[in-house]
Amino acid sequence: MSTPFVVAVPSKGRLQENAESFFARAGLTLSKAGGARDYRGTISGVDNVEIAYLSASEIAANLARGSVHLGVTGEDLVRESIPDADKRVLMIEGLGFGFANVVVAVPQAWIDVRTMADLDDVASGFREQHNHRMRVATKYINLTRGFFAKHGVGDYRIVESAGATEGAPAAGTAELIVDITTTGATLAANGLKVLDDGVMLRSQANLVASKDADWSKGARETARVILDHIAARARASKYREVRTRFAGCNDALLSEAHNRFGVVAPFGGPTSSGMLTLHCPPGKLYALGSFLREHGAETVSVVSLDYVFDRENPLFARLEAFLRQ
Template structure:
């Protein structure tokens, strides 16, 4: 595989499984469309960032490639990052929850274990078996997270069976007593007659944006791309929660209307309402167009308020981005790199 020149910034995206499509869709929503000339190719470009070279990789490989500096930036599941990272390594999580690809790493036992429903029950079983010299075997692809979690819960006597693929079948096949695996809906667990422990969520994971610390610390195009991507991701996330409203309201005295609107917090806008006058054939202002942005959960209430103010039509559209004076995510990245 050829390595990028100094000017190219390599971004790894998931190529297989449940993250590929949502990642491409997410980037497109954020204004960073990936242009893939051939669906079977492993390289692509991003029109918004000519210096970026996109590589499609398996989620677990994306983490190791970013950690080892083969690739500067990547989007992968947080579960993979949390499992693979160690203190002092090169991985920097730039944005933890991208808002898709959500799943939980959970402990699950065979459905028929009526006496094991929570961690405390599992702790009792682990001790009982240990006293009998019988190992409690847990099949998982996430040994580090599972071990750390169980230790934190004062469960110390267990054996981890590292396995890949079809973990859910382990108790039925017999090579493990219980499992710790990723689940989004719980369907696979149920189909394999397993039940999740009540308090057995080890980690909640979503897709996340990661980068290589040293490569970013050098600044240059890598840092510039990372910061721009963060800006857009953050602005998109913020924008997603808002709706933009345009409403026409008959009005002869804008100041009086403004006072009325300021009394109603839902339609008051961030810094007060702003109006565009609408004139009739005589040149008189007979109505105004009001433009405000409201939180999505206040949309209905806002529409009602506009109706009460006599609005004839209300136009609602999604907000693509909201950029604030400074990006929090970029600030966090700079602090992590010691650049302020």
């Protein structure tokens, strides 16, 4: 038997539920072989795939190592734990959940410190006054080093923090922090504020491929099938299907609809009896319906799409290009 194609899926934390429903929406049903507590699983109907249930940070580490082919994890973890990430992994697609920013936050009491440049001023003075360098608590060590260097801030020391990072300034173990935030509630509760230019990374959950996995012919074919499901779902959710029939429909009208509403005609122009099928972005449906009726349509119906299978698979094309590099 050939070695399995491994897909890593978050087993806990904030990304877990959304990741499972992302696969389900794409028609990929994950099942845990040995029940809820099992950490290996399969995808029904796609042969030779093994699902590895891991934490989001383990998934980033496994992608770096090439021990999984595809994984769902946060961009923050990818950028922090994989040096030269863009060469080692491909972020195939942002998944629209797990949004969070990695930020530099200082005590609100530091009223004169609003920017990284202000922080640089504080850092220099701090060392003279306190006999030690300004301390930054974080688990994002590499991201912090890169960002601070980019802003010319050098006079600081990192204090590694695995959890409850926001508490470090009040506890006296650091002067400021770098951490991930969504609502900002935890920062506010700890009397911290984000610097105006202190957003280091806008992260979301991503579908990520590892360059160093075993990309045999069989593995590529499995990736193609999985990404075909995902692309079909992504394409379907960008549009609604609009159907109508009217005599006066012509190419000029279709190109006006395309320009004004972003409409595409996946099956070509109207049939001989004037039947027309269009795909329209959800936000433009009413405007398109009005436009079609103004030009002679009697009735316009709209339905949701589950999948749109195209000959082109942009996600797999991106993966192939990356693996060729």
